[in-house]
Amino acid sequence: MIMRLVPVAEQPMPVGYLVAVTLVAWSTLFALAPVRRPRALGIISWLFGFLVNELPFVAFYFLLASTLLAIGQGDIGSPGSWVAFGLAVLATVGLVVVARRGLQARPAVDNALTEGLGGGWRTTIDAGMAAGLRRRLPLARILLGPFFVRRHDVERLANISYGGAGAKNMLDVYRHRSHPAGGPTLVYLHGGGFVSGRKNNEARPLIYRLASRGWVCISANYRLSPAARFPDPLIDVKKVIAWVREHGHEYGADPAVVFVAGSSAGGHLASLAAFTPNDPAFQPGFEGVDTSVSAAISLYGYYGPVDGNGGPPSSPLAHVTPDAPPFFVAHGDQDTYVLVEGARRFVERLKNISSNPVVYAELPGAQHSFDLFHSVRFDTVVDAIEAFTAWVRSRVKAQ
Numbered sequence: 001m002i003m004r005l006v007p008v009a010e011q012p013m014p015v016g017y018l019v020a021v022t023l024v025a026w027s028t029l030f031a032l033a034p035v036r037r038p039r040a041l042g043i044i045s046w047l048f049g050f051l052v053n054e055l056p057f058v059a060f061y062f063l064l065a066s067t068l069l070a071i072g073q074g075d076i077g078s079p080g081s082w083v084a085f086g087l088a089v090l091a092t093v094g095l096v097v098v099a100r101r102g103l104q105a106r107p108a109v110d111n112a113l114t115e116g117l118g119g120g121w122r123t124t125i126d127a128g129m130a131a132g133l134r135r136r137l138p139l140a141r142i143l144l145g146p147f148f149v150r151r152h153d154v155e156r157l158a159n160i161s162y163g164g165a166g167a168k169n170m171l172d173v174y175r176h177r178s179h180p181a182g183g184p185t186l187v188y189l190h191g192g193g194f195v196s197g198r199k200n201n202e203a204r205p206l207i208y209r210l211a212s213r214g215w216v217c218i219s220a221n222y223r224l225s226p227a228a229r230f231p232d233p234l235i236d237v238k239k240v241i242a243w244v245r246e247h248g249h250e251y252g253a254d255p256a257v258v259f260v261a262g263s264s265a266g267g268h269l270a271s272l273a274a275f276t277p278n279d280p281a282f283q284p285g286f287e288g289v290d291t292s293v294s295a296a297i298s299l300y301g302y303y304g305p306v307d308g309n310g311g312p313p314s315s316p317l318a319h320v321t322p323d324a325p326p327f328f329v330a331h332g333d334q335d336t337y338v339l340v341e342g343a344r345r346f347v348e349r350l351k352n353i354s355s356n357p358v359v360y361a362e363l364p365g366a367q368h369s370f371d372l373f374h375s376v377r378f379d380t381v382v383d384a385i386e387a388f389t390a391w392v393r394s395r396v397k398a399q
Helices: 015-032 039-054 057-074 079-103 105-117 127-131 138-146 204-212 234-251 265-276 342-351 376-398
Strands: 152-163 170-176 183-190 217-220 255-263 295-299 325-334 359-362
Touching: 015 039, 015 079, 015 170, 039 057, 057 079, 079 105, 079 255, 079 376, 105 359, 105 376, 127 376, 138 152, 138 183, 152 265, 170 234, 170 295, 183 204, 183 234, 204 234, 204 376, 217 234, 234 265, 255 265, 255 376, 265 295, 265 342, 295 376, 325 342, 325 376, 342 359, 359 376
Parallel strands: 183 217, 183 255, 255 295, 295 325, 325 359
Antiparallel strands: 152 170, 170 217
């Protein structure tokens, strides 16, 4: 058989390799330098950049596998392939920068906790609670299985009705399989701009982590636009809290210790629920139920107004009160979907009015939706939230 050497100029362009490298490089660019304005480009920056922003090593794995495959198939040799290889090198450098920014979450949350709770705050945590706080990140899970958020020791009881709006009034209960009693409760509210979203999407690494530590975690759907208008979603949140007061003990929860949390639009609702305990305007038909909470947690929350029915103001900024419970707020400084300036205004107003501590962690390089997977950044935030809630519970216990 006669072999003919193909001149470099005649070697075909490795189209598959070029497409793979271009996709990673494009996403890395949006992770490094997201565009805030106009709004459409901000959304594009978020959609293309947030995955790489949280999981740069996964993008590197893909880039490395594509490069090795191209080399193994003899595709590296043409001028076009060397251009693709050079782009892969540049993308790798960008991914290193993205990874380093993720590591900056640790000093950011540590400083936020110290500023919000005071120096020596860790020494005030109950010894039993402090013993359970995680001391190091689960690097094996982050590097090798970031998408696997379930835990074998946690069971999920799905689609429990808490109201009369069908699927929009369903909640899931997450609890340890050993069914311990008297655990603190987390009520979690999903994001989606009040028009979409579901109860088993965001913040699952947080939910499963707390449930594995003996918490009872409740993730709930709520009514959405255009079928619903404010204050309908907030009324639903109050119904969930009321459900906890009535039924939480059946699932091992302590109904007296309830934390409310949410992401994006869920952060808006969690904040409003914390600011309006027992307000009859938001509890039609169950005005006598205690809907107060121990503290609130908002992740990349939206704090502006929403379309309503012409009733009470819908922005959390309009409901801040001196007796607001402790707050933990985390927002990315590179969020192009809900800009960080909104979180800063909210936290400033809250600190100026509330008599309780406010922890604000502004995360370097973080985009919207940083809570979907196990990552260096979000697992650091999870540790901070667990420490914050332990501090709140310890303070209540000491009273």
